[in-house]
Amino acid sequence: MSITKRVNGVGEFIRTIVDPVILGFRHLFRPRQTIRYPFEYYEPADGYRGRIINDLEKCINCMLCARICPDKCISQKIVEGKKWPEIDFGRCCFCGFCVWVCPPDSLQMTKDHSFPTYNKEDLFYEWDELGEYPDPSSWRVGKEIKQKKIQHEMVFE
Amino acid sequence: MSLTVNWGPQHPSSGHFRMVTTIDGDRIVKAIPKIGYTHRGIEKLLENRDYIPAIPMIERFNMTDCAPMNMCWILGVEDLLGAEVPDRAHYLRTILCEISRIASHLYNLALYTVAIGMYTPFMWAIGDREYFLRLAEELTGVRLAFAYMLPGGVRRDMSEDLGGKIMKTVDYLEKRIPEYNRFVYESPTVEARGRDVGVLTREEALEMGAAGPVLRGSGVALDMRKKAPYAAYEKMDFDVVSYPEGDSHARMLVRFGEMVQSFRILRQAVKEIPNGDIHAVTKKTSTIVRTRGVPEGKTYVRCEAARGMIGLYLESHGGRRPYRAKFSTPSFRNAYILPKIFNNAPVADAPATYHSLDIWALEMDR
Structure with a gap:
């Protein structure tokens, strides 16, 4: 059905054209909803499921994490008679079941969500590499978006 | 003279989906959906998975709306176990399901408006969806693929200020x-x-077995949240939105009405959420599932996803892995409607009509 049949009279027809323009102008003065990522960032929520680390002092070498992993991305390495988990982040889906199942809570998830590499092999983290806490500067790139700067945070504030 | 043309899977608006259309002039005479382009055999793979590691894979049915997929699986496992779930976990599940539903409906609004050539509502919907993904991130830790519900409860409690943020x-x-x-x-x-x-x-919708907003857009007010309540929906006060017209616009209105109802549910859930445990006995039910599996038996459970009713037939012969898991997904049933619905419509209407059905090809093929 054509548009003209849906509009009652000339007045409404003109309003269908003018109203969006007015709304567009109003939206010009609203805060933007996007962030310019490499220059700005916002902090992920607490408890964000990012890169997994392993506290080597707490780990009891039970390997329950490898058993529950849906992607089979956790393998074991035997060092001095003890089993240690190693994670291939190229396969990991960040479901966090390994962290959930860990009896001494030695596996933890950090806020690190950006660790790109040039080689696929570099995503494989060996047992001692998992023990290092990630450098926050890897995801805190540029300046932090403050409250009320983007509309998103304004809603929450 | 008619011409047979493939619509998709490389069409910009089709998704991972192919439809063989017979076209006369610019009219679609016949349309046959070809199902199976993204078939991954998830139901077969589930037979080789433990019950809990299966959850992330089940969520891959539908990434925009993954909480109800998880919900359905958990309902099935809990039914076989006879597990008790604390009230707070029920409410948290309800909150996540509604967040997921709103995000999914906004995403569909974005796709539909792009299909009819309006880019501003696309930006609005995607921008507003972001807030709900952020809420999901605060609740579960990730924006998509939550893997949040477990047999017997949920994984994480809500932080104190999250209620205010949702409001x-x-x-x-x-x-x-x-x-x-x-x-x-x-x-x-x-x-x-x-x-x-x-x-x-209405008659066609019932005959073809339509589901969700498509069915309600044709005037059948059927919603599993009302019909067979699960989680905390029994205690929630909301209406089932339905429109009698049965056209593309009515289906979009149904989704919009559902979003408004979801706001109501979210408000009630946040306001009435009881204190207490979030898991039956801390980690115990899920530990039983993880170590000993579920007892023998078969069950059929249903729940309401954003795209319609999702059903699960789950059969266990004991042990840690299911013997058979069969999902009935709404997108699959809605894909059956495609041959009927075009009815000599212009080619230009095909993308909009397709997106008004909200068919998610990955959920359809499984």
């Missing part, structure tokens, strides 16, 4: 409703593209 986000979206109404749903341009296009009558 504020809902407030903000409710303020946006008049804008959406004026410039999308009541706009003559949008109505002209959606009214009397892709009409599915």
Whole structure:
């Protein structure tokens, strides 16, 4: 059905054209909803499921994490008679079941969500590499978006 | 003279989906959906998975709306176990399901408006969806693929300030409703593209087994949240939205109405959420599932996803792995409607009609 049949009279027809323009102008003065990522960032929520680390002092070498992993991305390495988990982040889906199942809570998830590499092999983290806490500067790139700067945070504030 | 043309899977608006259309002039005479382009055999793979590691894979049915997929699986496992779930976990599940539903409906609004050539509502919907993904991130730790529910409860408790954040986000979206109404749903341009296009009558909808907003858009007010309540829906006060017209626009209105109802549910859930445990006995039920599996038996459970009723037939012969898991997904049933719905419609209406059904090809093929 054509548009003209849906509009009652000339007045409404003109309003269908003018109203969006007015709304567009109003939206010009609203805060933007996007962030310019490499220059700005916002902090992920607490408890964000990012890169997994392993506290080597707490780990009891039970390997329950490898058993529950849906992607089979956790393998074991035997060092001095003890089993240690190693994670291939190229396969990991960040479901966090390994962290959930860990009896001494030695596996933890950090806020690190950006660790790109040039080689696929570099995503494989060996047992001692998992023990290092990630450098926050890897995801805190540029300046932090403050409250009320983007509309998103304004809603929450 | 008619011409047979493939619509998809490389069509910009089709998704991972192919439809063989026979075209006469610019009219679609016949349309046959070809199902299976993204078939991954998940149901077979589930037979080789433990019950809990299966959850991330089940969520891959539908990434935009993954909480109900998880919910359905958990309902099945809990039914076989006879597990008790604390009230707080029920409420948290309800909150996540509604967040997921709103995000999914906004995403569909974005796709539909792009299909009819309006890019502003696309930006609005995607921008507003972001707030709900952020809420999901605060609740579960990730924006998509939550893997949040476990047999016997949920994985994480809600932080104290999250309730306020949910309320504020809902407030903000409710303020946006008049804008959406004026410039999308009541706009003559949008109505002209959606009214009397892709009409599915009530009888056809029932005969073809339509699901979700497609069924309710044809005047059948059937919602599993009302019909067979699960989680905390029994205690929630909400309406089932349905429109009798059965055209593309009615289906979009149903989704919009459902979003408004979801706001109501979110408000009630946040307000009434009881204190207490979030898991039956800390980690115990899920530990039983993890170590000993579930007892022998078979069950059929249903729950309401954003796209319609999702059913699960689960059969266990004991042990840690299911013997058979069969999902009945709404997108699959809605894909059956495609041959009926075009009915000599112009080719230009095909993308809009297709997106008004909200078929998610990955969920359809499984």
